[in-house]
Amino acid sequence: MGRPRPLVEPAPLPEYTGAATRENFLTALLDRCAHRKGRTSGPVARRARRPGSLDEVWASLPFPLAAALTEHVEGVLPLVGTIAGRSPLLRAGRAGEALIVSGLFTPNSSLSPRVASFRGHVEGSEVVMSGAVSFAALTADAALSAVSLEGRSHVFLLPLADREAGIGRAERIELRLPPDHLSAPLSWGPGGLAASAFEAHARAFAPGACAAALRALGCLRRALTARNSASGVLSTSQLLAHEVTRTEITAGLAALAADTPTDPVAALAACTGVLDSVALLAQEFVGAGMVDESSLRTDPDWDPSWTTPSVRVHFGGRRMVEGELAHRMGLLPATG
Incomplete structure (x- = not known):
């Protein structure tokens, strides 16, 4: 088996798997953020009412938390749905029980998120990767990162469970993953x-x-x-x-x-x-x-x-x- 599947780009899984409504999903994410040892700086919410929409998120939460929730819902979930694996972290992210931030915008000399921050190659039954990731979040469970493999870009989840709160950049990360922990090849072209x-x-x-x-x-x-x-x-x-x-x-x-x-x-x-x-x-x-x-x-x-x-x-x-x-x-x- 050795190589990631040469798949056509699949449709993402339905949003908010395990959460009946957007309000429930956002509440689950907020609870997860508060649970991570209360590591947010300042109150989780400036107003009493729990937000049920992203508009309310931006009106009621501190900037870093509002941005992280927006990133998870709009920037991460559609791409997480292209990963075929069924890891606990992947399931938790889809259910709003884990906060996943985007590492796709790790700065590079090309000034473009199209350039993957990891390079990978197939070794036996695993994909061996090395690279760096940066993300903007108070705290998170994982970062959605990109790897270039045989000239094509794939995304995968990089666990961040051991990181302290704060904006992070991790250099010289090396890891091995099964091929089904990577997405199908993704396109940055129009409509991709x-x-x-x-x-x-x-x-x-x-x-x-x-x-x-x-x-x-x-x-x-x-x-x-x-x-x-x-x-x-x-x-x-x-x-x-x-x-x-x-x-x-x-x-x-x-x-x-x-x-x-x-x-x-x-x-x-x-x-x-x-x-x-x-x-x-x-x-x-x-x-x-x-x-x-x-x-x-x-x-x-x-x-x-x-x-x-x-x-x-x-x-x-x-x-x-x-x-x-x-x-x-x-x-x-x-x-x-």
């Missing part, structure tokens, strides 16, 4: 399953992420105003006021593009640019003491994640998204 899952993930991520960025900017503006009561920061420093306003305008335009995307990857590129700008602004304002931190802490819309790298690394970061957009526009050589 990998490209379709990427676009669906982008469509689901960008509106919520842009809305979260606008909320963060509102918090920063209010905190500047609070500091103004003592020192006049917002009124006397027109530079700070201009920077917040300029970023709000850019974020608003990106949010509009994300809500009605004609090209989800272009909308995602605008969104990740906004995430970069808002995160850097938050880090600068908070780090330099330009805002009243006590006002931020008491603001119900403030998410401390904006002062960390966690909001800037999704989809491999802004450069990876811009690179993939350039590939699609024919500005960079085709890969994958």
Whole structure:
């Protein structure tokens, strides 16, 4: 048997296997995230009601957790369905009992998720692989990663059970898997399953992420105003006021593009640019003491994640998204 099956790309398994509704599925994922020794930073939810849709996820949960759930539902599940194996981890991911993040956006010199971060070859009855993976999550049970085998790309699940919480990059991973733990070959061409899952993930991520960025900017503006009561920061420093306003305008335009995307990857590129700008602004304002931190802490819309790298690394970061957009526009050589 030795070689992965030269299959035609199959249809994914039905979403949410083992969960009757999307609300039940999201609740199962949230419970799993909370169970992992409570390793999320801050409360799991900022509001009392459990979210039953991805819109509610983005409105009620901290950015990293909302992004991880969106990634699992829209970016991971369609591709997990192409793996024929029946491992416990695979079943748990399909049922919402394990959180699976995407390692498909591990940065590379081609600036494209089409380039697999693992290389593999068949050795006896196993596929031997080596490579690296990076992912953006507070905590996860597994990462969906890609391996190049005989010139074709396959996905597989890389267990992360022993990793501590936090954004991770693991280098020089070596592992052996049976062929049925790999998917059928996946296509990044137009209409291919990998490209379709990427676009669906982008469509689901960008509106919520842009809305979260606008909320963060509102918090920063209010905190500047609070500091103004003592020192006049917002009124006397027109530079700070201009920077917040300029970023709000850019974020608003990106949010509009994300809500009605004609090209989800272009909308995602605008969104990740906004995430970069808002995160850097938050880090600068908070780090330099330009805002009243006590006002931020008491603001119900403030998410401390904006002062960390966690909001800037999704989809491999802004450069990876811009690179993939350039590939699609024919500005960079085709890969994958």
